[in-house]
Amino acid sequence: MTNILYSDLHRIIKGKVFTLGLALIFGYTFFVSLILKIVLVSVNADLSSDDVLTAFPTSAPFFIAASILFLFIGDFNDGTIRNKIMCGVKKNTVAASAIVLGGIISSVFVIFSQISGLVVAKIFTKGYESMTAVEIANFSLRNIIAAFAAGCFMAMILMVLGGTKIAYVAGLVVTFLFRVATGEVADKLYPETGYCLLTGTKLQVYTLYDRYCPYAFFTGVNYHDLGKCLIGCIILSLISLAIGMIVYEKREFK
């Protein structure tokens, strides 16, 4: 397992997509903050550090979906996935490596986005007065573990669909659906005006999603319990790993 992890990591680091991803994250954080700064200054307001820090994480699920697809699709297109099996690596090990690495790379992207956010916040804001160091750490940690789970989940979809064109569509569609669900849940549980009007099973389902679904953690709001986030992320990562390994073991390659 460690051999294939090393090998896959080597391929990703040497590839263009990873470097391009890091550049995009910094560019995105910088330009979104710059535009916000211009807009806010024009209305006599100022940019706060949490606006900068949350700039990337709110878009992270789509970025993770796209980057994981682009990072791993090459394995199928170049035929290197077959090479791994021909070298005596078990199919389920190939799947496990891709899924775990999908999680790790997604986390690295989010860590880099947080570092970029801190740097850009230093440029465009007066400092981190709107968030304490503990809040920043809590927020970052929550996003990092959520990114790991989302990365595992996306890599699983890709492995199950076998690098086909459907994988591109499916990954982005699933992310979009999670995004819609997250918006709906947040809207109903934490309405901007008034109180939450949900009751019964619907309230339980919405609360469960909000507390445990990693896709619900990619928000600019800092009210999630880190322990529950961790449980939700571990569950999604393990489910992704199990499905990926079982389905992949039965797959045949052309």
Place this chain on the structure above:
Amino acid sequence: MEYIFRTNSLCKKYGSFNALTNLNMNIEKGSIYGFVGKNGAGKTTLIRTLCGLQHPTSGSFELFGIANDDKKITKARRRIGAVVESPAICKDMSARDNLVQQYLLLGLPDFKGIDELLELVGLADTGRKKAGKFSLGMRQRLGIAIALCGNPDFIILDEPTNGLDPQGIIEIRELILKLNKERGITFLISSHILDELSRLANHYGFIDKGHIVREMSAEELRQECRKSVRMKVSDTKILAKIMDSKNIEYKVIDDSVADIYTEINFSDIAKSFADENCTIFTMEERDESLEAFYLSLLGGSHND
């Protein structure tokens, strides 16, 4: 006789289509096994099954003496190197990085052999050039270099000269012969370019419609394909008598046709036949090519 790979009534079905039907083949250690068959005959399916990319529907095979349903089979596969269809290379990496990638995958302790491998396949001077910008021949050679990582005992090459220019074909051929001779590596080479294969292989397996029609050594094939003179005469019994008296090697095909395998003096032969009152209707020189033999083996062009 030690065998690297043996199959026993191997079958592979895709729905109702039988890609492999009771296939039996034997690859001897140290041989270059030419795997010959038309497109769709089942060559690549067999290779995919051998490499673990696909599961057999029924039957079994042994790789290095280990059965396909033995858990040790994945470990046995570490002793093989393969280029199936197109070479499996990372296009946005240099040749060296591709080999580093393979070394990491195989868990080899250091990268000492990489320069030697690049030298061996003639890619030592490619520097940082990305494999995606390589010519077809260079990619093929890089694929072979990847297959050679970890000093495999058995290399499988599926159509290795596909799309190569004549120079590339010669280079690949010389490389295979060198590896077979110097390192004792066993090769399974599938191809439908028979002329090219005949310059390499010392064993052959002819596959058609998913089963092995015939396995033979290069010597047996040479015997089958050697030069001859085909004679159509009024009586092959008289022909046999004349040839026996002249100590000439021949083979009677039917009552009126026979093949003569030695260079003959036509006027002398004609005189002997006239003396025996036997008529020669036709005499034609035959040099049965591998292609002709192959077609006759598979029932000619009506075999589709």
